[in-house]
Amino acid sequence: MSAASVAPTAGGVTQVVGSVVANDPVGAYRHLVISAPGVAELASPGQFVALAVGGPTSATLLRRCFSLHRVDAGRGTVEVVIAAHGPGTTWLTQVRVGDPVDVVAPLGQPFPLPAEPTACVLVGGGYGSAPLFWLAQALRERGCHVELVLGAATRDRLFGVDLADGTTDGVTVTTDDGSAGHRGWVSDVLGDVITRAGATEVFACGPMAMLKSVTDVAAAHAAVAHVAVEESMACGVGVCMTCVLPITTQDGVTKMLRSCVDGPVFRGDSVRWDAFANGICHVPADTVGAPRAGGH
Ligand SMILES: Cc1cc2nc3c(=O)[nH]c(=O)nc-3n(C[C@H](O)[C@H](O)[C@H](O)COP(=O)(O)OP(=O)(O)OC[C@H]3O[C@@H](n4cnc5c(N)ncnc54)[C@H](O)[C@@H]3O)c2cc1C
Ligand code: FES
Numbered sequence: 001m002s003a004a005s006v007a008p009t010a011g012g013v014t015q016v017v018g019s020v021v022a023n024d025p026v027g028a029y030r031h032l033v034i035s036a037p038g039v040a041e042l043a044s045p046g047q048f049v050a051l052a053v054g055g056p057t058s059a060t061l062l063r064r065c066f067s068l069h070r071v072d073a074g075r076g077t078v079e080v081v082i083a084a085h086g087p088g089t090t091w092l093t094q095v096r097v098g099d100p101v102d103v104v105a106p107l108g109q110p111f112p113l114p115a116e117p118t119a120c121v122l123v124g125g126g127y128g129s130a131p132l133f134w135l136a137q138a139l140r141e142r143g144c145h146v147e148l149v150l151g152a153a154t155r156d157r158l159f160g161v162d163l164a165d166g167t168t169d170g171v172t173v174t175t176d177d178g179s180a181g182h183r184g185w186v187s188d189v190l191g192d193v194i195t196r197a198g199a200t201e202v203f204a205c206g207p208m209a210m211l212k213s214v215t216d217v218a219a220a221h222a223a224v225a226h227v228a229v230e231e232s233m234a235c236g237v238g239v240c241m242t243c244v245l246p247i248t249t250q251d252g253v254t255k256m257l258r259s260c261v262d263g264p265v266f267r268g269d270s271v272r273w274d275a276f277a278n279g280i281c282h283v284p285a286d287t288v289g290a291p292r293a294g295g296h
């Protein structure tokens with residue numbers, strides 16, 4: 001059992017029609033501040049919001065999910081960082097101050113916080129860095145030493161390098177093309193950062209391939225990885241089973257768990273990374289309830 005073992009507190013979920021307070025460019029992304037009274041006081045780092053997209057007559061019925069970057073209970077605001085990807089995210093990146101946004105939040109399980117002060121390394125890939133600063137703050141309030149590793153393909157796809165100063169005890173930056181920081185992947189530098197910090201806990205958010213590498217590097221350095229996965233979600237509240245992924249539970253059995261309600265944060269060493277190939281998650285044959293040859 002790792003030191004990061006404080007059970008997440010169940011906060012509850014609310015739905016509110018909020019309004020856009022700010023929508024600013026930040027590198028390749030947009031930073032949205034949304035007035036959403038009642039959400040902030042329920043939320044913890046690692047949880048996410050589900051936002052309705054397209055306006056009241058939209059044919060785009062499914063909500064889109066985003067990690068909570070920051071909340072402010074005093075102002076009643078929540079903040080997200082959005083990359084324009086398809087129609088839903090593109091619509092959100094174009095909202096204007098005062099526009100209404102329908103928010104359901106906070107959803108999912110937060111990052112587990114250590115029971116004792118310990119050294120932690122937080123690893124973010126692209127917009128996956130967004131939830132890590134709030135987490136860093138929570139960890140430092142518990143007396144933890146917190147170092148950050150931020151990576152992206154290119155300089156403009158990094159998020160939060162400027163936020164790291166003053167909120168963490170050290171930051172290491174990587175880009176695939178070398179346009180900022182070390183040339184290469186976060187996994188190339190992570191081992192050294194874990195060793196230097198004496199870290200026993202690693203927290204990560206970003207693409208699945210990165211999360212697997214982070215889990216491997218953490219294990220090789222006797223640290224436990226906690227990863228926030230980003231499986232495609234339709235309902236976000238545990239009803240549709242769109243977001244399932246194979247997780248080895250504490251009894252050693254692999255089950256298909258819903259990343260929206262059982263995650264998105266899982267222990268990295270509980271995720272069956274062998275099930276993922278070419279962006280598709282397969283059901284391992286030893287999973288509870290897996291289809292059997294000749295079965296129905
Ligand atoms: C827990 C969680 C946290 C996320 N945090 C962020 C964030 O902080 N910033 C950000 O920019 N994006 C984030 N995403 C990804 C974001 O939700 C998708 O990019 C977005 O839903 C795509 O919607 P679209 O209409 O633009 O694209 P479309 O491709 O048209 O989306 C169609 C459907 O596929 C789903 N989908 C498509 N791509 C993804 C994806 N990469 N991950 C999950 N679902 C997907 C959508 O939810 C939608 O139901 C997060 C996703 C999850 C599950
Ligand atoms: S998205 Fe519907 S069950 Fe997870």
